[in-house]
Amino acid sequence: MLVQNLAILVLAGFVGFAVISKVPNTLHTPLMSGTNAIHGIVLLGGLIVAGLGAEGVLDKILLVIAIAFGTINVIGGFLVTDRMLSMFKAPGRAGGSKTNQKKEQR
Amino acid sequence: MSRDVVIQLLYIVAFALFIYGLMGLTGPRTAVRGNWIAAAGMGVAVVATLLTPGMGNWWLILLGVAIGTAVGVPSAKQVKMTAMPQMVALFNGVGGGAVALIAWVEFRESHGFDGSPAHVAVASLFSAIVGSISFWGSLVAYGKLQEVITGRPVGIGRLQQPLNLVLLLASIAFAVVIIGGGDAQLLIIGLLVASAVLGVMVVLPIGGADMPVVISLLNALTGLSAAAMGLALDNTALIVAGMIVGASGTILTNLMAKAMNRSIPAIVAGGFGGGGSGTTQATGDQTVRRTSASDAAIQMAFANQVIIVPGYGMAVAQAQHAVREMAELLESRGVSVYYAIHPVAGRMPGHMNVLLAEADVPYERLKEMDDINREFARTDVAMVIGANDVTNPAARTDQDSPIYGMPILNVDESRSVIVLKRGMAPGFAGVDNALYFDPKTTMLFGDAKASVADVTEELKAL
Numbered sequence: 001m002l003v004q005n006l007a008i009l010v011l012a013g014f015v016g017f018a019v020i021s022k023v024p025n026t027l028h029t030p031l032m033s034g035t036n037a038i039h040g041i042v043l044l045g046g047l048i049v050a051g052l053g054a055e056g057v058l059d060k061i062l063l064v065i066a067i068a069f070g071t072i073n074v075i076g077g078f079l080v081t082d083r084m085l086s087m088f089k090a091p092g093r094a095g096g097s098k099t100n101q102k103k104e105q106r
Numbered sequence: 107m108s109r110d111v112v113i114q115l116l117y118i119v120a121f122a123l124f125i126y127g128l129m130g131l132t133g134p135r136t137a138v139r140g141n142w143i144a145a146a147g148m149g150v151a152v153v154a155t156l157l158t159p160g161m162g163n164w165w166l167i168l169l170g171v172a173i174g175t176a177v178g179v180p181s182a183k184q185v186k187m188t189a190m191p192q193m194v195a196l197f198n199g200v201g202g203g204a205v206a207l208i209a210w211v212e213f214r215e216s217h218g219f220d221g222s223p224a225h226v227a228v229a230s231l232f233s234a235i236v237g238s239i240s241f242w243g244s245l246v247a248y249g250k251l252q253e254v255i256t257g258r259p260v261g262i263g264r265l266q267q268p269l270n271l272v273l274l275l276a277s278i279a280f281a282v283v284i285i286g287g288g289d290a291q292l293l294i295i296g297l298l299v300a301s302a303v304l305g306v307m308v309v310l311p312i313g314g315a316d317m318p319v320v321i322s323l324l325n326a327l328t329g330l331s332a333a334a335m336g337l338a339l340d341n342t343a344l345i346v347a348g349m350i351v352g353a354s355g356t357i358l359t360n361l362m363a364k365a366m367n368r369s370i371p372a373i374v375a376g377g378f379g380g381g382g383s384g385t386t387q388a389t390g391d392q393t394v395r396r397t398s399a400s401d402a403a404i405q406m407a408f409a410n411q412v413i414i415v416p417g418y419g420m421a422v423a424q425a426q427h428a429v430r431e432m433a434e435l436l437e438s439r440g441v442s443v444y445y446a447i448h449p450v451a452g453r454m455p456g457h458m459n460v461l462l463a464e465a466d467v468p469y470e471r472l473k474e475m476d477d478i479n480r481e482f483a484r485t486d487v488a489m490v491i492g493a494n495d496v497t498n499p500a501a502r503t504d505q506d507s508p509i510y511g512m513p514i515l516n517v518d519e520s521r522s523v524i525v526l527k528r529g530m531a532p533g534f535a536g537v538d539n540a541l542y543f544d545p546k547t548t549m550l551f552g553d554a555k556a557s558v559a560d561v562t563e564e565l566k567a568l
Contacts, residue, residue: 049211
């Protein structure tokens with residue numbers, strides 16, 4: 001199991017390197033925010049440890065905090081990224097779609 | 107088909123969505139969709155996990171998710187665009203905090219990893235250390251950007267590096283004792299505390315201008331800690347998503363550092379202005395020339411080309427709408443107006459683009475540094491609104507300056523410069539700006555939004 005998981009780990013690392021090749025400066029922040037949301041996957045860790053049995057009161061409290069943290073990371077991360085991105089208008093289509101985008105934000 | 111297989115298949119769908127979404131996030135046209143594709147992947151991964159046979163403690167899970175949603179959604183929806191960088195830092199921090207807490211619970215539940223395979227203990231403790239560093243480091247980054255703590259580098263000088271090393275070794279020593287069979291609660295608490303102090307001490311001496319790079323670095327670290335947690339829990343979704351973030355985050359950190367002509371080790375080793383170089387006193391007794399809103403208005407109204415250089419001051423004052431209004435007035439008088447966007451103007455790359463886009467400034471008026479730098483020599487008036495370090499000519503000329511080598515906007519090449527500023531305080535890097543003492547520069551002191559509004563009124567009256 002460990003060896004398989006290590007293989008997955010290494011391959012995933014190369015995928016991560018490969019995906020980010022050339023990014024325009026303006027997208028650095030949204031991209032950071034987006035990857036930030038993806039590591040909210042730690043929520044799964046909280047779910048598994050809590051779901052498969054936590055005994056003590058302290059452990060339960062810690063896990064609720066961990067799950068809350070993970071949820072904030074995921075939901076907050078994706079929402080903030082979306083808000084940032086909705087601020088950029090595609091160069092070609094200024095004007096017409098402007099009002100629509102404003103509405104979507106609200 | 108057994109439930110485990112279904113879960114694994116759903117996880118594979120989730121990775122595919124993550125990777126596809128991330129690819130989308132690297133291009134301007136596909137970015138919005140990419141973000142939602144990645145979010146869908148997260149949804150699939152969560153649902154798959156909840157299908158795990160033997161899941162219980164539903165009320166705990168529900169409570170945690172409810173609290174997280176109640177806190178996360180409003181803070182993400184209501185945060186001002188100016189406060190976006192610290193929000194990202196905070197969201198990153200809680201992710202790291204979650205990892206550290208889970209590792210702590212794992213330790214407690216298994217009585218110090220008694221009977222667990224060695225790799226589980228190693229991976230858990232690694233994620234505890236890194237998660238804790240990321241959590242506390244991000245909190246300090248948040249504090250600095252929110253100006254709860256000073257944005258200036260805070261350090262203890264020469265002792266900094268040895269102290270950090272001692273803290274790191276202490277964290278590792280606690281981990282080694284635990285792996286060797288130690289199961290006292292104090293061991294894991296000691297490990298978490300030592301790495302927490304390390305996180306604080308590493309970020310505290312870093313100057314504000316480097317903060318985006320640091321947040322990106324902490325982001326990559328949280329990803330790595332998530333991947334380690336995945337190894338400990340034998341969960342492929344955590345391994346893949348965590349490692350992708352760890353790797354792509356590292357690349358992104360590098361790209362950001364390159365945009366500022368800084369190296370990651372130099373940033374981490376202690377930020378701008380740490381040594382207090384000799385250049386700062388030299389300008390102490392020089393005088394600056396003040397101007398008034400009406401003079402500034404006249405100067406710009408009769409110019410052929412005006413370049414606006416926005417910085418963090420514009421963001422703080424929420425002046426972007428006022429600026430757009432002023433620019434429109436100038437354009438109606440036949441002046442061509444461009445905006446010079448330094449890659450790290452503000453507190454994050456893209457910060458200014460976001461703000462100006464919010465104010466409906468046409469996209470094609472925003473020029474990146476390399477394109478606009480050729481234009482300054484042909485420009486009558488450059489108006490600097492709350493930008494400082496990114497316009498400091500010392501970055502080109504003064505080898506002793508802490509910001510030497512950083513690419514800057516060549517504002518000093520334009521025929522005249524108007525600087526809008528609250529006062530004579532130095533910029534985030536803590537260095538004086540020679541531009542302000544240039545004979546062709548005039549200063550318009552006051553809140554950026556108020557100053558721009560005054561200039562606009564004067565323009566209307568002309």
